[in-house]
Amino acid sequence: MYQQVARVRHDGGMSRQPKYRQVADALRREIDNGTHPPGARLPSESELSERFEASRNTVRSGLGLLVSQGLVTSSQGLGYEVAKHEVFELNASRFENLNFEQNGDAYSTDVTNAGRRPHQTFRVEILPAPAAVAERLKAEPESRTVLRFCHRFVDDTPWSTQATYYPSWLIDEAPRLAEPGDIEEGTTRYLADRGIEQVGYFDEISTRMPTPDEARLLEVGAGVPVLLWMRTGYSAERPIRCTITTLRGDLNRMNYEIGDQSARGEGAPR
Amino acid sequence: MYQQVARVRHDGGMSRQPKYRQVADALRREIDNGTHPPGARLPSESELSERFEASRNTVRSGLGLLVSQGLVTSSQGLGYEVAKHEVFELNASRFENLNFEQNGDAYSTDVTNAGRRPHQTFRVEILPAPAAVAERLKAEPESRTVLRFCHRFVDDTPWSTQATYYPSWLIDEAPRLAEPGDIEEGTTRYLADRGIEQVGYFDEISTRMPTPDEARLLEVGAGVPVLLWMRTGYSAERPIRCTITTLRGDLNRMNYEIGDQSARGEGAPR
DNA sequence: TAGTGGTCTAGACCACCTC
DNA sequence: AGGTGGTCTAGACCACTAC
Numbered sequence: 414m415y416q417q418v419a420r421v422r423h424d425g426g427m428s429r430q431p432k433y434r435q436v437a438d439a440l441r442r443e444i445d446n447g448t449h450p451p452g453a454r455l456p457s458e459s460e461l462s463e464r465f466e467a468s469r470n471t472v473r474s475g476l477g478l479l480v481s482q483g484l485v486t487s488s489q490g491l492g493y494e495v496a497k498h499e500v501f502e503l504n505a506s507r508f509e510n511l512n513f514e515q516n517g518d519a520y521s522t523d524v525t526n527a528g529r530r531p532h533q534t535f536r537v538e539i540l541p542a543p544a545a546v547a548e549r550l551k552a553e554p555e556s557r558t559v560l561r562f563c564h565r566f567v568d569d570t571p572w573s574t575q576a577t578y579y580p581s582w583l584i585d586e587a588p589r590l591a592e593p594g595d596i597e598e599g600t601t602r603y604l605a606d607r608g609i610e611q612v613g614y615f616d617e618i619s620t621r622m623p624t625p626d627e628a629r630l631l632e633v634g635a636g637v638p639v640l641l642w643m644r645t646g647y648s649a650e651r652p653i654r655c656t657i658t659t660l661r662g663d664l665n666r667m668n669y670e671i672g673d674q675s676a677r678g679e680g681a682p683r
Numbered sequence: 684m685y686q687q688v689a690r691v692r693h694d695g696g697m698s699r700q701p702k703y704r705q706v707a708d709a710l711r712r713e714i715d716n717g718t719h720p721p722g723a724r725l726p727s728e729s730e731l732s733e734r735f736e737a738s739r740n741t742v743r744s745g746l747g748l749l750v751s752q753g754l755v756t757s758s759q760g761l762g763y764e765v766a767k768h769e770v771f772e773l774n775a776s777r778f779e780n781l782n783f784e785q786n787g788d789a790y791s792t793d794v795t796n797a798g799r800r801p802h803q804t805f806r807v808e809i810l811p812a813p814a815a816v817a818e819r820l821k822a823e824p825e826s827r828t829v830l831r832f833c834h835r836f837v838d839d840t841p842w843s844t845q846a847t848y849y850p851s852w853l854i855d856e857a858p859r860l861a862e863p864g865d866i867e868e869g870t871t872r873y874l875a876d877r878g879i880e881q882v883g884y885f886d887e888i889s890t891r892m893p894t895p896d897e898a899r900l901l902e903v904g905a906g907v908p909v910l911l912w913m914r915t916g917y918s919a920e921r922p923i924r925c926t927i928t929t930l931r932g933d934l935n936r937m938n939y940e941i942g943d944q945s946a947r948g949e950g951a952p953r
Numbered sequence: 954t955a956g957t958g959g960t961c962t963a964g965a966c967c968a969c970c971t972c
Numbered sequence: 973a974g975g976t977g978g979t980c981t982a983g984a985c986c987a988c989t990a991c
Contacts, residue, residue: 431960438895457976468962473977481751481905482892489977490969500889506941551948613942619770620890620908620932622752625708635751638890638908638932647946662890662908669939671776672883676917678821701979727957738981743958759958760989 436465436475444484444495451497455485483636483663498663501527501572505616505642506669524567532566537593542578549645549655550580557581559591561600564630571631572664577656583609609648617643620662631661638662706735706745714754714765721767725755753906753933768933771797771842775886775912776939794837802836807863812848819885819915819925820850827851829861831870834900841901842934847926853879879918887913890932901931908932 430438440461443449456464461472476493479485487493501523524531541555552558563575577600584591587607596603601611619641623633631639640660646653660667670677700708710731713719726734731742746763749755757763771793794801811825822828833845847870854861857877866873871881889911893903901909910930916923930937940947 433960441895459976470963471961474960476977478905487977488969490971490975492976506939611942613940613944613946615944615947616939616941617936618888618910618938619936620910622906622908625711636892638892640888640890645947647942647944649943649946651946666887666889668888669776669886669941670883671886671939672881672917673919674883674885674917676883676919676921677885677915703979729957740982741980744979746958757958758989759987760956762957 432465432467433471433474433478436461436467436472437478439465440475440479441484444479449495451495453495455493455495457492480634481636483634483638486634496663500666501567501664503660503665503667504670505644505667506671529567530569532569534564535595536562537591538562539591542580545643546578546655546657549643550578550652552580559584561590567664570664571661573658573660574627574630575656575658577654579654580652583653604653609653611646611653612649614644614646617641617645618667623659627659631659633661633663640665640667642667702735702737703741703744703748706731706737706742707748709735710745710749711754714749719765721765723765725763725765727762750904751906753904756904766933770936771837771934773930773935773937774940775914775937776941799837800839802839804834805865806832807861808832809861812850815913816848816925816927819913820848820922822850829854831860837934840934841931843928843930844897844900845926845928847924849924850922853923874923879923881916881923882919884914884916887911887915888937893929897929901929903931903933910935910937912937 440449440455449455455461455476458469458472458476461467461476462469465472465475476485476487480487480493484496485493486496521531521533538560539557540560542550542552542558544554546552546558547554547556550558558578558580561577561579563577565572565575579587579590583604586609587604589596589603590600598606604611620638621641623631623637623639627633627639633639640662642656642658642660644656644658646656710719710725719725725731725746728739728742728746731737731746732739735742735745746755746757750757750763754766755763756766791801791803808830809827810830812820812822812828814824816822816828817824817826820828828848828850831847831849833847835842835845849857849860853874856879857874859866859873860870868876874881890908891911893901893907893909897903897909903909910932912926912928912930914926914928916926
């Protein structure tokens with residue numbers, strides 16, 4: 414029953430990949446060279462098991478590698494499918510994007526222009542500042558902040574979440590921030606009208622695998638990292654907001670235009 | 684021998700996590716709350732197997748989840764260890780960083796200031812432009828480009844790779860770009876001295892799991908994504924370079940300073 | 954040499970989807 | 973009903989590390 418006793422090396426001592434890696438590498442090559450185009454179904458585990466003369470579990474290990482690299486997805490009862498990605502560009506340096514609500518609009522417009530259907534849910538909360546936010550807002554840890562939270566979809570696919578925190582002192586000057594409804598004219602304009610103008614921002618970008626919570630909200634499978642984008646906005650005197658955007662790494666790309674872009678032209682990199 | 688027959692649900696029909704997820708969740712909680720601090724060894728597979736009344740393979744599946752989320756690492760003969768990360772900040776918007784070679788110096792300086800030992804290997808190649816690069820340099824696909832490639836380490840830990848492509852027309856005006864040695868004064872100054880001034884750049888940032896090649900160069904285990912940073916630099920007339928930086932996602936964070944930063948102060952977010 | 958993780962197998966049963 | 977992936981087990985042997 415246990416065949417390990419009979420296992421031998423046929424490679425004359427050459428260092429060799431374990432079998433599950435061979436399976437993964439072979440399938441990866443076939444995906445790269447178009448044998449299995451994006452969206453195609455892969456052969457079933459039992460077929461692959463025969464083809465590679467490996468147990469089903471070994472084949473599963475190999476497939477698991479590909480899944481964890483975001484190359485294929487799997488679903489029960491259906492099989493394995495080659496992942497296909499349509500990346501959305503997100504311009505992070507245009508002045509318009511200083512405006513959170515308008516940013517949302519820009520997002521809706523972009524998505525609609527791409528022939529897709531945008532959708533978002535929105536809520537407002539008052540809660541103690543998370544440590545990272547308090548630090549950036551130069552506020553006391555645990556001090557009260559208003560959170561305006563946005564969960565964005567494209568064609569019912571979760572795309573990103575955006576959490577903007579405002580310090581409590583700002584609420585006194587701009588009370589509508591703490592009210593649940595949309596702010597028609599956009600929060601930035603609303604703030605500007607009250608004499609609070611955002612003159613600059615500081616962006617921080619990092620990546621990691623999603624936490625279980627994020628995986629749930631963004632419905633990302635194993636093997637898809639998230640892009641974390643943290644923007645702290647400043648008036649001339651002090652920080653006025655901190656926006657944390659969590660983007661599905663497989664669906665988003667950010668860009669910044671710095672300096673003179675006149676030579677970039679229109680047919681610029683999509 | 685096979686106990687599945689005897690397996691029953693004790694949850695009265697409530698939806699329940701599979702056992703390997705319970706293992707992962709329990710360990711994740713213990714890591715989060717400090718029971719297993721960064722750098723600590725986790726109990727061995729057999730100990731966990733007893734504790735959770737699960738087979739070794741099931742425990743392995745759970746640990747595999749944590750590894751694939753970058754929370755723990757494993758090594759043969761040693762055991763599982765809680766990952767500890769020290770993130771390096773990378774300022775992508777300061778003018779100095781327009782200068783590739785000087786960027787390298789800035790990196791060396793930063794690393795040295797942090798009490799770590801920087802190290803890099805460097806090579807120059809002439810090769811056809813990859814499609815993405817040709818597009819950004821507005822050059823014919825497959826047209827000749829000079830690649831200046833840099834592999835960076837901190838304390839012998841691979842940190843990032845940086846590949847800068849220059850279009851062939853530039854080589855005629857700045858032949859030293861194609862020579863293997865360092866350019867003492869920095870490539871940007873060298874180019875500026877020859878009348879080619881970089882007046883702006885376009886940055887694109889994305890994330891994904893590393894390819895096998897990248898995993899090898901950066902020595903990242905499963906569960907660590909890479910940050911991809913593509914910078915296209917322009918003179919007033921046309922693109923002059925395209926730099927692709929691949930950063931270990933667990934060790935790097937990028938930032939951009941846009942607009943007036945006077946309110947950010949010095950004790951700014953680390 | 955003992956203990957750790959790494960690979961692999963054979964087989965059982967479950968949950969989901971399609972027909 | 974039949975096929976697909978998902979979970980789980982028990983056990984074998986290998987490779988690496990520490991002592």
